[in-house]
Amino acid sequence: MNLTLATASRVLSQLRGDHRTVALIVGLPCLLIGLIAWMFNDRPEVLDQFGPMLVGLFPLTVMFLVTSVATLRERQSGTLERLMTTPIRKGDFVAGYGLAFATLALLQAFVVVGFALLVGMDVAGSLWLVVVVALLDAVLGCTLGLAASALARSEFQAVQMMPAIIFPQLITCGLLMPRDQMPEVLEWLSRAFPLTYAIEAMTSLAAGDEWADIRGAVGVIALFIVGAVVLGILTLRRRTP
Amino acid sequence: MVIRGLRVVRGGRPIIDGLELDVPAGSVVGLMGPSGSGKTTLMRAIVGVQDKVTGTVDVLDAAAGSPALRRRVGYMTQDASVYNDLTVVQNLRYFAALAGVPSPAKAVAAAVATVDLGGHEKQQVVTLSGGERSRVSLAAALVGGPELLVLDEPTVGLDPVLRRDLWAVFRRLAAEGRTLLVSSHVMDEAMQCDRLLLMRAGGLVADTTPDQLLATTGAPDAERAFLALIDAAAARAAAGAEAVTADAETQPTEETAR
Numbered sequence: 001m002n003l004t005l006a007t008a009s010r011v012l013s014q015l016r017g018d019h020r021t022v023a024l025i026v027g028l029p030c031l032l033i034g035l036i037a038w039m040f041n042d043r044p045e046v047l048d049q050f051g052p053m054l055v056g057l058f059p060l061t062v063m064f065l066v067t068s069v070a071t072l073r074e075r076q077s078g079t080l081e082r083l084m085t086t087p088i089r090k091g092d093f094v095a096g097y098g099l100a101f102a103t104l105a106l107l108q109a110f111v112v113v114g115f116a117l118l119v120g121m122d123v124a125g126s127l128w129l130v131v132v133v134a135l136l137d138a139v140l141g142c143t144l145g146l147a148a149s150a151l152a153r154s155e156f157q158a159v160q161m162m163p164a165i166i167f168p169q170l171i172t173c174g175l176l177m178p179r180d181q182m183p184e185v186l187e188w189l190s191r192a193f194p195l196t197y198a199i200e201a202m203t204s205l206a207a208g209d210e211w212a213d214i215r216g217a218v219g220v221i222a223l224f225i226v227g228a229v230v231l232g233i234l235t236l237r238r239r240t241p
Numbered sequence: 242m243v244i245r246g247l248r249v250v251r252g253g254r255p256i257i258d259g260l261e262l263d264v265p266a267g268s269v270v271g272l273m274g275p276s277g278s279g280k281t282t283l284m285r286a287i288v289g290v291q292d293k294v295t296g297t298v299d300v301l302d303a304a305a306g307s308p309a310l311r312r313r314v315g316y317m318t319q320d321a322s323v324y325n326d327l328t329v330v331q332n333l334r335y336f337a338a339l340a341g342v343p344s345p346a347k348a349v350a351a352a353v354a355t356v357d358l359g360g361h362e363k364q365q366v367v368t369l370s371g372g373e374r375s376r377v378s379l380a381a382a383l384v385g386g387p388e389l390l391v392l393d394e395p396t397v398g399l400d401p402v403l404r405r406d407l408w409a410v411f412r413r414l415a416a417e418g419r420t421l422l423v424s425s426h427v428m429d430e431a432m433q434c435d436r437l438l439l440m441r442a443g444g445l446v447a448d449t450t451p452d453q454l455l456a457t458t459g460a461p462d463a464e465r466a467f468l469a470l471i472d473a474a475a476a477r478a479a480a481g482a483e484a485v486t487a488d489a490e491t492q493p494t495e496e497t498a499r
Binding site: 010017018077078084087237 | 290293306322338
């Protein structure tokens with residue numbers, strides 16, 4: 001546990017020194033939501049309906065991209081090899097990264113939801129639940145990115161993890177077409193993807209649902225977060241060729 | 242350190258095949274040899290990050306890479322493996338925390354002093370020179386106070402004054418009872434080791450001491466002594482290969498004779 005915290009604090013120190021990355025992580029989702037608010041300026045109901053999904057989706061994507069290079073970066077700088085000779089456990093490494101980026105995700109969730117409200121998003125359901133789900137989505141993005149990162153062996157592979165892992169989920173999550181209108185196999189497939197539940201929870205909140213209606217979806221997201229961490233730990237190798 | 246029948250496969254071919262080695266505690270052991278001779282692979286096997294290792298590698302009476310050893314072994318990779326976007330002290334504090342050092346601030350200050358980086362504590366590693374960066378990497382291996390230090394070319398790119406100072410540090414650490422395995426290309430550094438291991442093509446060509454090395458080869462300095470040993474080993478290997486071919490050719494004759 002101590003080594004998890006030491007690793008998280010080391011990663012946060014690295015992030016603190018990199019203002020531009022932090023600005024992009026927090027600012028980029030705001031910019032994208034701003035563009036959509038502007039586009040549908042005369043139809044405010046569009047932002048009310050889709051805003052909550054986007055404050056979940058954009059941070060997830062940004063976090064996935066950032067963390068998907070994390071392990072690769074450690075591997076190529078030789079620091080991962082050195083870490084593997086120290087008492088750090090693979091779980092400390094993955095959880096340390098997860099914790100550091102979850103801290104950043106918390107800041108991101110508040111700023112992004114705040115910005116969405118500022119540009120006119122009206123949430124029918126409870127607002128703090130939107131923040132909670134947005135945070136969970138961002139953490140899900142981090143942990144999926146870390147799992148993908150442990151699988152990638154080169155930069156070329158790492159940058160393709162996003163289209164490989166996020167895009168199929170994006171296509172089937174219900175944003176492009178309601179899931180009950182999809183071919184049955186795709187609908188069935190979408191249930192195996194975590195993004196489906198993230199979008200489902202946000203759609204419910206936009207429609208005015210409360211905690212009791214989304215807790216199933218939130219539970220599934222939490223399970224996927226745990227699963228991604230476990231996958232990240234299992235795919236990390238102490239001994240390398 | 243006891244190594245028996247070590248075999249390491251990389252990229253489908255054996256890099257080290259059948260290496261045997263004993264290293265007593267409390268000494269500075271130099272690992273010399275041409276590039277590609279397997280020095281780094283051997284070091285990686287000793288610190289337990291090398292895959293596809295067979296045979297026995299026992300370090301400080303435990304199997305190499307076992308969890309209990311990780312607190313007792315310090316490893317410095319060939320390229321400086323520290324976080325470029327952190328300061329010197331942030332790097333060392335992290336590695337001290339990982340090693341579970343009881344008073345980290347003291348250990349960090351001592352490691353900074355040892356590698357002579359005083360005044361650079363708050364500087365980001367990326368802004369340091371190559372030689373300074375490699376000293377941060379060395380300090381990161383020292384900061385946990387390990388009993389065994391495995392240093393892969395720690396003095397490469399350093400000026401003669403720093404090299405001399407670092408070797409004085411290595412001697413001091415050995416005098417404290419620690420064991421150091423140091424690889425190097427600089428042959429005059431070899432003369433400051435207690436023991437010398439010379440590798441060639443994944444095998445051990447010589448396991449000797451500086452004095453013995455000069456005495457057996459009759460060479461005037463370490464550099465020429467090593468060249469003599471390497472050339473002799475290469476000639477033996479070539480002769481061995483020929484002998485094998487010769488055996489294969491004579492085999493049918495033996496069959497007919499029988």
